[in-house]
Amino acid sequence: MGQKMFEIPEENHDSGTYPVIINLSALKSGVYCYKVNSDDESLTRKMIVE
Numbered sequence: 001m002g003q004k005m006f007e008i009p010e011e012n013h014d015s016g017t018y019p020v021i022i023n024l025s026a027l028k029s030g031v032y033c034y035k036v037n038s039d040d041e042s043l044t045r046k047m048i049v050e
Helices: none
Strands: 030-037 042-049
Touching: none
Parallel strands: none
Antiparallel strands: 030 042
């Protein structure tokens, strides 16, 4: 697929919801895919940058 643009440092957290703030100003407008991994699940979604 494409190139890896960002990688968030790996950290261990208890179960729950945590905010992640990413500065996307360096990206051109378009559709990007992002992937989130946990111990037992992997999620890939699309993101639109305008």
